[in-house]
Amino acid sequence: MTSPAHPERERIARYEPTEIEPRWQARWDEHGMHRTDLDDPSRPKYYLLTMYPYPSGDLHIGHWYVNTPTDARARFLRMNGYNVFFPIGFDAFGLPAENAAIKKGIHPSEWTLKNIENMRRQLRSMGATFDWDAEVVTCTPEYYRWNQWIFLRLLEAGLAYRKMAAVDWCPKCVVVLAREQVEGVDRVCWRCSTPVVKRDLEQWFFRTTHYADELLDHSGLDWPEPVRVMQTNWIGRSEGAEVVFRTAAEPHHAGGEELRVFTTRPDTLYGATFMVLAPEHPLVPALTAPDRRAEVEAYVAATRRASEIDRLSTDREKSGVALGAHAINPVNGERIPIWIADYVLATYGTGAIMAVPAHDERDFAFAVRFGLPIRRVISGPGVADDAPLTEAWIAKSAEDRLVASGPYTGLPSPEGFRRIVADLAARGDGAASVTYRLRDWLVSRQRAWGTPIPVVYCEAQPSCGIVPVPDDQLPVRLPDDFRYRPEGGNPLETTESFLRTTCPGCGGAGRRETDTMDTFVDSSWYWWRYLTPHKTDGPIDTALESRWCSVDQYTGGAEHAVMHLLYSRFFCKALADLGVVREREPFRRLFNQGQILGADGERMSKSRGNVQDPDELVSRYGADTVRLFLMFMGPWDQGGPWSPTGIDGVHRFLRRVWTILLDPHGREAGDAGGPESEDPAAAGLALRRAAHRTLAAVSQDHEGFRWNTIVAKLMELTNLLMRHRGTPVAGTPAWDEATGLLLVMLAPLAPHIAEELWSRRLAEAGTPWRSIHTEPWPAADPALLVADEIDLPVQVNGKLRDVVRIAPGTPEAEVEAAALASAKIRANLEGMTVVKVIHVGGRLVNIVARPAG
RNA sequence: GCCGGAGUGGCGGAAUCGGCAGACGCGACGGUCUCAAACACCGUUGGCCGCAAGGUCGUGAGGGUUCGAUCCCCUCCUCCGGCACCA
Secondary structure: OOOOOOHHHHOOOOOOHHHHHHHHHHHHHHOOOOOOOOOOOOOOEEEEEEOOOOOOOOOOHHHHHHHHHHHHHHHHHHHOOOEEEOOOEEOOOOHHHHHHHHHHOOOHHHHHHHHHHHHHHHHHOOOOOOOHHHOEEOOOHHHHHHHHHHHHHHHHOOOEEEEEEEEEEEOOOOEEEOHHHEEOOOOEEOOOOOEOEEEEEEEEEEOHHHHHHHHHOOOOOEOOHHHHHHHHHHHOEEEEEEEEEEEOOEOOEOOOOEEEEEEOOHHHHHHOOEEEEOOOOOOHHHHOOHHHHHHHHHHHHHHOOOOHHHHHOOOOOOOOEEEEEEEEOOOOOOEEEEEEOOOOOOOOOOOEEEEOHHHOHHHHHHHHHHOOOOOOOEEOOOOOOOOOOOOOOOOOOOOOEEOOOHHHOOOEHHHHHHHHHHHHHHOOOEEEEEEEOOOOEEOEEOOOOOOEOOEEEEOOOOOOOEEEOOHHHOOOOOOOOOOOOOOOOOHHHHOHHHHEEEOOOOOOEEEEOOOEEOHHHHOOOHHHHOOOOOOOOOOOOHHHHHHHOOEOEEEEEHHHOOHHHHHHHHHHHHHHHOOOOOOOOOEOEEEEEOOEEOOOOOEOOOOOOOOOOHHHHHHHHOHHHHHHHHHHOOOOOOOEEOOOOOHHHHHHHHHHHHHHHHOOOOOOOOOOOOHHHOOHHHHHHHHHHHHHHHHHHHHHHHHOOOHHHHHHHHHHHHHHHHHHOOOOOOOOHHHHHHHHHHHHHHOOOOHHHHHHHHHHHHHHHOOOOOOHHHOOOOOOOHHHOOOOOEEEEEEEOOEEEEEEEEOOOOOHHHHHHHHHHOHHHHHHOOOEEEEEEEEEOOOEEEEEEEEOO
16 A cells, blocks of 8 residues: 555555544543433424334344434534434344244343343444433333333223234144244244144233324324325224114024124115125124034134235135025115125124125125125116126216115215115114224233233132232333243243232232233333433323423334334323323324345345345444445435445545545646646635535435435535645635535534544644534525526427526526527527427426428 | 335436436446556446437336426336234
């Protein structure tokens, strides 16, 4: 590297990020620069939240992709005068720790805490401004105690309750399986390949449906439209009616049982030609005729092996079985057969539908498959009332009207809807009703590595039943000594020290609940805990919550668009109603960054072996280069497969900045004659203009998280400075202004190199050190943003033919005259007649012309 | 399958109130420096035709609206995220 032939380049030290970066990180720590004074009233607050990571063991490049741009925003906002709170923590309960524990025979807590230790170190190497004093680790009793406290409050409020629900069960491992543990189309256990079965268990739920309508309301939230749409569809509000059918008497069944169906189209009630129950519907056994029993039971068993995604696939051929029973249509007394089919879900509506094949696609497919009657009861304008149907007729127009519907025949469809519902309601055979696709949140997990659900089953005689653990006995701690047994099962069920307790009600024998909570519970309120992570007399400091919430900006992956964000919104509303917090919405503004995939285009995971280790890149290029490269790769919301191609370009850019700042007068061997001939004053003005244009654009790009274009613009400015290096412009006040702005603009993105060069600049000027990260973000000078001439494209029939140079504000007529005067344009208009001239002010002129004659 | 998103040079991407497609970077090619190489710096770089001037095609495919479409509408293809026990 030291060639005597290059004396110029030896004047400055080489850019050595591995030397610079740890030095500044230590200095920032010493100065406590990133500890937020939550009580500072002098500056406006800004709560910047990034989704906390799962401590999987090693940081991969995806963590950098998620966190370093957010850190750039934190730094940018501080320079803009905000008191920024930017905390970090660990989402520390979950399945991988249990898997590791089973594999290595260690306690999941040991595995988790070790991972956290390593990840803290790696996170620090980003040079991110996390406030580590606020750190939260959800697997600590200090944290999960308050999960339990919140659970108890929800229980008291009737927002937590128990009911039966089906789980996927591996009979061989004797465990409940997560969805990702059920593999393949034949749905077998990931460990032992045993076919998975459904098992019904009594489980705990949170009543998210209580807030369904409020959750549909996203007003006042600055969230990406796709997320709002996905949540709206997920909640899936449907307005319709419940209609009460009754079962008919059969040799095997007395009849008269109520069968409630939910329908969004009560106006098609006369078209119901059969009824379909979910195979899990409680009346199925009673309704099944003896000669159908074998077939029905086989079908129910088969359904319980299928996933919901398969069941709802419209791609698949419809399947089902008739029960050999009938229902009576309340409007016309008609007997229609009752079937079961897996496309009807027990968890939606009433678990039963009236099938109107003429006007529902799924029912149509089912009727065709099984030869069931299809009866048109809605027709449109210009269509015969009995026109045959080749597909379901779904609300073709506002003028649709009822046909073959008894007294309702001829009514417009909406009117028929209202009248039929009103008449059913008057007779007690139905009522208008709203159903949601959203289900209550099943929070029970049959796992050992999670928050114990704080209830006790009293085993005294007489029994107190299910007794909540009193607040003063919280936390219910996980045992330190549980063992995963080779024969499987939830270890909590066999850990006597945990299991055996006394009933808080009567003091008699009691058994602890062994279900733990879904880890989404942890992540549904962690941002409040960041404000006071060690508070012991409650989960949340209300005064700080009032002051700091809602979160001003939340950033995280789009994979959380629905569940995590919806659960968090549910928690916020429930806790607001309980008086624990004041705000009803947790996150005012949301941004979804994309995901970095492995080089193979698949999600990065250890098992796939496609994980990119950032440490390696950091030691080779430095954190600043890695940060900048991730921001430069493309739009932040896009993500994409990992490829290091191009990281050298970003590194070269930083080296050029280094060279420009430390050696402004140097020349490189390959430099051309250079712009010495240029007028230095004019060049200086051009430089200032470029710097201020860059500043204006960069400031704007920050608001939209457009890191890639910020970096590109800084590169352009740098290229311009490079051209003036070694010319009389270098070292002038214009040069100093431009290089100063460059450093300030670079500071949020590449904080170490900016700080280093800034400190040298201050030292050279004899000014005492002040961190560049406390510099105020400058405002662009509007006078320098206006160009003194514009190159205006001129088109003929939409094709670019010439460019004319005009002064801004030139009157339209003059611009058009100039365009028409151009020799190239005249040549293109040869033999043509100008039809019209379209002039988009300051943007372009388009001359529309036709062949003459 | 359903819901949501994305397809632009050899590669990552830029430009969307409908107005110069390809900014910036990688790679490649040529040059300066060097005994040489590396580094650094300067220049060229969408395809096709042309010595050039210039022309022409071109933003996943096909159609439409418009003076003008990467951008709006319709149909289709591919990939990514989610689908309720991964986080």
